[in-house]
Amino acid sequence: xxxxxxxxxxxxxxxxxxxxxxxxxxxxxxxxxxxxxxxxxxxxxxxxxxxxxxxxxxxxxxxxxxxxxxxxxxxxxxxxxxxxxxxxxxxxxxxxxxxxxxxxxxxxxxxxxxxxxxxxxxxxxxxxxxxxxxxxxxxxxxxxxxxxxxxxxxxxxxxxxxxxxxxxxxxxxxxxxxxxxxxxxxxxxxxxxxxxxxxxxxxxxxxxxxxxxxxxxxxxxxxxxxxxxxxxxxxxxxxxxxxxxxxxxxxxxxxxxxxxxxxxxxxxxxxxxxxxxxxxxxxxxxxxxxxxxxxxxxxx
Numbered sequence: 104x105x106x107x108x109x110x111x112x113x114x115x116x117x118x119x120x121x122x123x124x125x126x127x128x129x130x131x132x133x134x135x136x137x138x139x140x141x142x143x144x145x146x147x148x149x150x151x152x153x154x155x156x157x158x159x160x161x162x163x164x165x166x167x168x169x170x171x172x173x174x175x176x177x178x179x180x181x182x183x184x185x186x187x188x189x190x191x192x193x194x195x196x197x198x199x200x201x202x203x204x205x206x207x208x209x210x211x212x213x214x215x216x217x218x219x220x221x222x223x224x225x226x227x228x229x230x231x232x233x234x235x236x237x238x239x240x241x242x243x244x245x246x247x248x249x250x251x252x253x254x255x256x257x258x259x260x261x262x263x264x265x266x267x268x269x270x271x272x273x274x275x276x277x278x279x280x281x282x283x284x285x286x287x288x289x290x291x292x293x294x295x296x297x298x299x300x301x302x303x304x305x306x307x308x309x310x311x312x313x314x315x316x317x318x319x320x321x322x323x324x325x326x327x328x329x330x331x332x333x334x335x336x337x338x339x340x341x342x343x344x345x346x347x348x349x350x351x352x353x354x355x356x357x358x359x360x361x362x363x364x365x366x367x368x369x370x371x372x373x374x375x376x377x378x379x380x381x382x383x384x385x386x387x388x389x390x391x392x393x394x395x396x397x398x399x400x401x402x403x
Contacts, residue, residue: 126342126369128196134377138211139169146265148174149216153205156256163233166257167204169221170265171214181271181299181394182220182261183210184254186287188278188305188373190236198372200278202236209275209304212376212383213390220267224257226250226283238279238316239287245316247287251294254287258297270398273390275302277373282308284336285327286318295330300393302386305340305371307348309355328357335360337389339382341369362389 139151146152151169155162174180190202200206210221225234229241231249240246261267274288274297284301285308288294309324318324338348338361345363352361366375366382376383 129368129370129372129375132378135379136212136215136377138208141205146170148172156260164227166225167223171217171219173217179266179268180220182222182267183213184222184272184274185210186224186276186280186283188280194371196370198370208373209376213387222261224254227253251287251290255294271299271394272297273300274298277304278306281306289327289330300334301336303338305344310348310351331359335393337362337386339364339366341366341371
């Protein structure tokens with residue numbers, strides 16, 4: 104029996120053991136994927152490595168890059184660009200987030216190691232000399248400019264050096280990273296023009312306004328949201344998390360191509376994507392469909 108069939112059998116048994124409308128713990132479903140371990144040396148097909156851009160060498164800044172198992176020089180691949188959640192997070196279910204680029208998992212779960220270049224970006228301190236584990240920049244200002252500058256440079260590098268398709272860039276994020284999809288990804292017209300679409304898992308820019316960075320208010324979030332234009336977003340979360348975002352977006356009156364889903368799990372943990380679920384199937388189908396669309400003229 105394949106690992107996928109075994110995982111689906113476990114899923115069916117878990118649903119049969121409890122009520123299907125109650126979120127499960129992710130540990131009730133064995134993973135059918137394991138993120139490729141970090142390795143030393145240059146990027147290559149099937150290898151996940153730490154890398155630092157030329158302009159940041161001599162600093163502690165780095166990103167993590169994975170080239171899919173089917174990668175070949177001279178071919179173009181869509182790119183899943185990902186931001187992690189805040190570090191230092193734990194909860195009553197045993198969920199943990201370290202806040203590092205290498206701790207991210209969404210991109211690997213979407214592609215299962217094939218078909219997509221996967222770029223995990225850092226958040227930088229104000230000086231642009233080190234990655235930070237909580238938010239971006241330095242408190243209390245949390246200025247995002249060094250983080251955004253690195254993101255733009257890293258995307259250009261991956262497209263030029265490894266065959267990333269600049270017309271098929273998808274920005275993904277978990278928790279802090281889900282907020283970053285709009286806060287960083289739509290921060291100004293220049294960076295907003297990069298993306299084909301977005302995957303925001305658990306949280307969304309503007310839904311909650313108590314965050315410690317400037318511009319967390321709804322008026323500022325609305326300004327960023329208007330830069331989305333017609334580009335699609337897949338918005339998901341544990342339990343009914345995505346419903347809160349649905350209500351918020353409906354109240355804004357801003358039209359958009361939004362898809363909402365629950366992971367089916369109770370956990371604030373991006374490891375759900377490493378397990379079989381209807382939400383993962385839905386997300387994978389959505390990504391394939393979005394990547395096959397012609398790029399919207401209004402986004403460039």
